[in-house]
Amino acid sequence: MQTLRSAPPANCEQPIDRFVADVLPSEVSQAARLRLRELAQPVSAIGGEAVFSPCSRSRVVHIAQGAARLVAHASDRRDQVLSFHFAGDLVLVPARAAHGYTLYALGACEMVAFAADPLFELARSDAALGHELLTRTLRALARSREKTIALGRKTAQERVASFLVGMAQRIGVAGDKGCLLDLPMTRRGIADSLGLTIETISRQLGELRDAGLLATSGRSRIRLLDLPGLAARAGHLPVGHLSVGALTKSSI
Numbered sequence: 001m002q003t004l005r006s007a008p009p010a011n012c013e014q015p016i017d018r019f020v021a022d023v024l025p026s027e028v029s030q031a032a033r034l035r036l037r038e039l040a041q042p043v044s045a046i047g048g049e050a051v052f053s054p055c056s057r058s059r060v061v062h063i064a065q066g067a068a069r070l071v072a073h074a075s076d077r078r079d080q081v082l083s084f085h086f087a088g089d090l091v092l093v094p095a096r097a098a099h100g101y102t103l104y105a106l107g108a109c110e111m112v113a114f115a116a117d118p119l120f121e122l123a124r125s126d127a128a129l130g131h132e133l134l135t136r137t138l139r140a141l142a143r144s145r146e147k148t149i150a151l152g153r154k155t156a157q158e159r160v161a162s163f164l165v166g167m168a169q170r171i172g173v174a175g176d177k178g179c180l181l182d183l184p185m186t187r188r189g190i191a192d193s194l195g196l197t198i199e200t201i202s203r204q205l206g207e208l209r210d211a212g213l214l215a216t217s218g219r220s221r222i223r224l225l226d227l228p229g230l231a232a233r234a235g236h237l238p239v240g241h242l243s244v245g246a247l248t249k250s251s252i
Helices: 015-023 030-039 116-125 127-153 156-171 187-194 198-210 227-233
Strands: 041-045 050-052 059-065 067-073 079-086 090-093 100-105 109-115 173-175 178-182 214-217 221-224
Touching (some): 015 030, 015 059, 030 109, 030 116, 050 059, 059 067, 079 127, 079 187, 090 100, 090 127, 116 127, 127 156, 156 178, 156 187, 156 198, 156 221, 156 227, 187 198, 198 214
Antiparallel strands (some): 041 109, 067 079, 067 100, 173 178, 178 221
């Protein structure tokens, strides 16, 4: 369940301030900014905590610090990890309908939440805010399409390679020896996201390591040594230069 965040020290940046810095274009009106502060609900969570459980009201959540996963619940306790989200992201947690949805923190996490309906109403009256939400929604749709292709048509190795390329573009740190990933999710979380088993995830990482495409250190640190080669293993069409860490501020 959600945990309301106590007031931070005066010199500590609050989640709403991080939201303003990460999300709001400079063109957003002062009136809209004031209204956003009225609507904002600061939330904090520890790793594994359900921040928002299935309910009748949709919410938009900004990840100010940390990372989270969005999970859909079907009958008979069948869960599907829909997406992972990181600092700078906006996440739409839909209202309960045919399925329920829960946002779980992957570690210590600071967020600010908005009831979706009044936020979207405000966006209709402020073009700059509306354009930003639309842009992020289109990015989410693009990622959703890519995942649909991976789950529906790709082999286990292609799914794992696609996941790693996507993580490189969102949270990768470029260096002289490739792209470094410090993954906040467990291998079980990755497996649940890709529709595979933990054993398959480990086996495919081993095969990609043996192919010289990556190096692993522990359970969560991965260095991608050949990003174009990994993209080819993912079944991606050649697109030229692959950006690293460029898509962190992402969609709803």
